[in-house]
Amino acid sequence: MKPFVDVQNLTIRYETRQENALSSVSFQLKFGESLLLLGPSGSGKSTLTSCLNGLFPRELDGEMHGKIFVDGRENRDLLPGERSRKVGVVFQDPETQFCMLTVEDEVAFGLENLGIPNEEMELKIDAALTLVNMLSFKKASISSLSGGQKQKLALACILALEPALLIIDEPTANLDAIATKEFIETIKALRDKVTFSLIVIEHKLDGWTDITERCVLLNRQGEIFYDGSIRQALREQRQQLTREGIWIPRVTQFVLEQHPLLSNPPLTIEEFRENPLPIKEERIADHVSISSKPLVQARHLSWSAGNKEIVKDVSLTFHKGEFVAIVGANGSGKTSLSRILAGIRQPTNGSLLVKGKSLSKWKEAQLRQEIGYVFQNPEHQFITNTVYDEVAFGLKWKDTETIEIEKIVNDILESFGLLELKNEHPFSLSQGQKRRLSVATMIVDDQSFLLLDEPTFGQDSHTNTELMGLLKQRHQTGATIVMITHDMDIVADYATRVIVIGDGAVLADCSPHELWKMPIDKLMYWKLELPISVQLKKIYEGAASYVSTTT
Known part of the structure; x- marks a missing residue:
């Protein structure tokens, strides 16, 4: 099957830097496939996003070597309007994408730029807001939305353009625990309703491993050192993951801290629940004397x-x-x-x-x-x-x-x-x-x-x-x-x-x-x-209690 995204030997250097932001990066992504793009801070993850959506080198100063093909065409040959129908990006801070006052007008903005007729535009706005469960906020002011709702609105704006590739760049970095879970569930539901390729850039992996097991790992020099399943990476690349400072799922991290020889640690709470392991008392912050004044x-x-x-x-x-x-x-x-x-x-x-x-x-x-x-x-x-x-x-x-x-x-x-x-x-x-x-x-x-x-x-x-x-x-x-x-x-x-x-x-x-x-x-x-430590301890104690009362 022909790859939808084909990155060939991509090297990027910004005008003000001596070191490369990305070095000889090559990978392929099929239509409908998804992957996690992981790496330490400053490893070039967002730079790669800028290359895929055409911001680099069009809007950013620097040198670019190598090629990027999207749907069989070289990315630099695509006009901005064409590219926006191929590649959509939801950035870390959704407010940097907003330029209108209301939810409806914000979703309409991109469609207007593509020259979509008014009668068709109304249907696309409603469809996009429905996909992210935001239709009831259609007339709302953007300033009245919560952080999670703003992130969903940014996603709806991109979905209205119907891109074949969706890139989400640390979308849950500023969200509370429940809003994070809701956003990830929204992406899961979208995958069941609409077919598109997906690249997720994240530091914290919890919840995302249910969407895709494939990961591409970048090191601090902007080089790919692994492309494969997360589970295999944990078995074969654990030391380099630690050296590079790449987060692994919190459940996995905590279990490995207490059971370092475990060869196949759980990636999720649900996996731990299926095979619970003994967990020590949760960590307590160091005591420091507190003044009464x-x-x-x-x-x-x-x-x-x-x-x-x-x-x-x-x-x-x-x-x-x-x-x-x-x-x-x-x-x-x-x-x-x-x-x-x-x-x-x-x-x-x-x-x-x-x-x-x-x-x-x-x-x-x-x-x-x-x-x-x-x-x-x-x-x-x-x-x-x-x-x-x-x-x-x-x-x-x-x-x-x-x-x-x-x-x-x-x-x-x-x-x-x-x-x-x-x-x-x-x-x-x-x-x-x-x-x-x-x-x-x-x-x-x-x-x-x-x-x-x-x-x-x-x-x-x-x-x-x-x-x-x-x-x-x-x-x-x-x-x-x-x-x-x-x-x-x-x-x-x-x-x-x-x-x-x-x-x-x-x-x-x-x-x-x-x-x-x-x-x-x-x-x-x-x-x-x-906290993960408390959750796992409660799960193990519940399982142990169940076993002890039934034997």
């Missing part, structure tokens, strides 16, 4: 946007030495609350005290020496023209000696895998690299209260461990860490306290261990799931 106090905070109340009467106290995780569904008000706590956004009502002093009595320069903040979108905080200067900015502002600045900056860039990119513009980095840079710019200072909004999204296994290790070091030296996250395994491993936010209010404020004991239906209502 409040560091930051929030009193009856509320904030409204237009006529909608986003944050509702929140009162919280944070002490020195805490590692706090803020969790909750997409659109629950976590980011809005964090910006108020950081002094970036003024509350509509209520007050904020930092070290016992009202926020209004702090000078901005002094406040920034106490509170550090990492935005959900890293690009929102970049202000210089090089990676090095971005990290050095705060140190220069404090009149640190040049030699000391150089040592501090180079050390932290090396820790974050960014040293070789120190002369690059921050906006030229991959999404994962941008995220690490945004965290590095904050960690380099000595603030006592650090707020981070989804700091680990888009990270490979190595950089995730390094980033969390640096935060742990700051925590152990007395800093208070407050982190918004959807990753409950990180909550289990690092947090001393977890705050659940729902509909702008505090639903729970307790230790992680106490949260795991809450009724599962309550956690599901809050759009939360248990």
Whole structure:
């Protein structure tokens, strides 16, 4: 059967880089086939996407060698309108794809550009929204949608164009646990209704292994080192997967940590349930002494946007030495609350005290020496023209000696895998690299209260461990860490306290261990799931209990 996608010896080098982004990449994809494209942060996954959808070399500066054929035609010979009918891409951040105000108009935009007649367009809009279960939101404002709904809308916009190849680039990176499962289920359902080729770019594989077992693995040099089944890769490439920092399914990872000699580990919860194995107690975060003296106090905070109340009467106290995780569904008000706590956004009502002093009595320069903040979108905080200067900015502002600045900056860039990119513009980095840079710019200072909004999204296994290790070091030296996250395994491993936010209010404020004991239906209502370690332990104990009561 003739391949629908045929990539032949593709090598890419950007104008500003000495190293190749991709090197001699070759693979084929048949029509209707699917694959997972995996690799460490900065390995060229998104670059390959840009080549397949024609952005490179048309819109990006650099050199391209090799050929890409789509449906038998060389990709560079296709006109943009032709290519959009062949290749559709759903990017990591759906909002970067939106240019209209309402759901209906957004889906219509691409169709209008293709010159689709109005009477036919209406049918295509309804069909696309129906495929992703969003027809009831047809007249809704995009700004009113949750993160998961926006991701589904971005998918509907592409489906309306009926591409033969769909590429989804880390689509669940910013979604809560339930929205992630719903999106993956949407893709599964689509595969049953419509025939198309599928390339999934992901760091976290949970749920995707049910859609395809084929994976293409890239190393840090942008070279393919494996093309085959995931199960076989786990048997034959386990050491290189670890060296490259490529995530494996969390179930697989946790089981192998406790049973390293297992030759055929489970890929999913369902597979573990079929053959449960003994699981030790879940990991508990290291104990650090917590001061009884409040560091930051929030009193009856509320904030409204237009006529909608986003944050509702929140009162919280944070002490020195805490590692706090803020969790909750997409659109629950976590980011809005964090910006108020950081002094970036003024509350509509209520007050904020930092070290016992009202926020209004702090000078901005002094406040920034106490509170550090990492935005959900890293690009929102970049202000210089090089990676090095971005990290050095705060140190220069404090009149640190040049030699000391150089040592501090180079050390932290090396820790974050960014040293070789120190002369690059921050906006030229991959999404994962941008995220690490945004965290590095904050960690380099000595603030006592650090707020981070989804700091680990888009990270490979190595950089995730390094980033969390640096935060742990700051925590152990007395800093208070407050982190918004959807990753409950990180909550289990690092947090001393977890705050659940729902509909702008505090639903729970307790230790992680106490949260795991809450009724599962309550956690599901809050759009939360248990950490893998807790899930597996409960499954094994349930199976062992069943065996013991029936023998």
